[in-house]
Amino acid sequence: MATIVPHQQPTPERFFNAINAYELTEAMKAAIEVELFTAIAEGNTAAATIAKRCDAAERGVRILCDFLTIHGFLTNEGTEYALAPDAALFLDRHSRAYLGTAMEFLLTRRVREGHARLAEAVRRGGTALGEGTLERENPDWVKFAEAMMPLMHGPSEIMAAELRKGGEAHKVLDIAASHVLEVAMKNAQAMGVVDRYPLLPGSAFETDFGGDYDLVLIPNFLHHFDPPTCTTFMRKVYAALKPGGRAAIAELVPNPDRVTPPTAAAFSMMMLATTPTGDAYTFAELESISKNAGFVRVELAPPEIGLDRLVIAYR
């Protein structure tokens, strides 16, 4: 999220730009669809040659490139465009860290509809869509799991390194949205660990976890639920851990002011629009949830795990 520079004089500009903010969403979507970033990565730098590669109109490409330059995804020098570093790494289809596939999940019809009915969500204090994105048979989670794989590779390595500092974990439980197990199994096959990757299908609230775990991973799960539900869940995690075992919670964690850092803090809005009672929890809230579930000590680990922070709860 860009830094806000306060205007000296009141101006309607901020209002207009906020009302028109959706144009950036649509511009990113269009650019990924026509493979604009990939075209530039391939060495096309003028609107005419980019347009040819994208099978698009020069005028359309010129206006889109200028717009993306304004928003920091491209740079320009005269009539030549180049990719900004973030765009080169994440938006070129040839890059290992390509994120374009995540777009489809991030902008599913239900997520957009939840926001289109945001006034209703504000009035009722939760999504206007019933169960929102938490409905049991939501196939979007499969798309999500597939799309997030390249993105999560780096952060999961940071997380593993951080957790290894607290000792090796021999028996690990990894909590996930139930529908992504097929994707998880494919990933396990690709990584050659399928013989030590048993699955426990079913709802994380109902399925028997077994016990004696050294470590339970809870990545981006708790934000979908209210604190009492999180506490109930964490009690179940506590019971499944060995004495001295750890629960590793990865979450977007806003500061106590709830407005910084901006991306983590803004995530509350996504939860309001798309879930009945979800939220972005502060460390104090995650600590309280964990302690109410029986954990004796709760820490905020130093490194950033992508956009997440890592909270470690000790049994």
Add this chain to the structure above:
Amino acid sequence: MATIVPHQQPTPERFFNAINAYELTEAMKAAIEVELFTAIAEGNTAAATIAKRCDAAERGVRILCDFLTIHGFLTNEGTEYALAPDAALFLDRHSRAYLGTAMEFLLTRRVREGHARLAEAVRRGGTALGEGTLERENPDWVKFAEAMMPLMHGPSEIMAAELRKGGEAHKVLDIAASHVLEVAMKNAQAMGVVDRYPLLPGSAFETDFGGDYDLVLIPNFLHHFDPPTCTTFMRKVYAALKPGGRAAIAELVPNPDRVTPPTAAAFSMMMLATTPTGDAYTFAELESISKNAGFVRVELAPPEIGLDRLVIAYR
């Protein structure tokens, strides 16, 4: 538009924030609908009391207020919220400069749809919606005229003062979208100038303007059309002016780089999404259009007219 601060390390954060940019549009829309800014202006500063005034849930209001704080429309101190100066002036329903009514025009279904089909617009080099917002019987222009009146009061005074420096204008032609004449007449009645405010209904491209004008005002009109159409139109304006008369063009005018200032430059995208051939023109382009139409001298006047600049073409 907020200033872009480049990240030191490549991060997917900018991508996520761009994909989710539409959340700010929806949040502004929801806040205006539930009268959140007005509630705060009336002295409600805690989520609970704001919620009561807005007939909304405290949790919904808290999340919305935090989100608007992140985006600079509110400030917070502990659990108390206050309006940022822009929000106090433009978003409190009791303010003379209230802009909330402009939202409806800015977010009409057709404008949103044009953006939802932006990849198509990029491919063809113009809106995917046929005539886009320029269709003849588009009632949105009436909404627009009504909504823009409070907003344009200040800028029109700046424009009048600037034009007065070049001498008094006794006979003035004001170009407008044809459907807004009824709104213009209501405004003229309210201002007590109806006896010297004759109307010329019909298309600005076809209606006989008459002649001997000292001044022709062309506010936010040319950006809807391509340069040849603008030139044809400016020839008609030229013919209607007295020798020594002036055409006053108010437009969002980007710099020659087409990416600064950001709001004016980004307006090209609105034209791509919603019109067949419209654009935000640089001063050099407006000068060229005017000179091709016969004008002898073209100036960029110093003051900002709201988000517009004033270009004066001399016959």
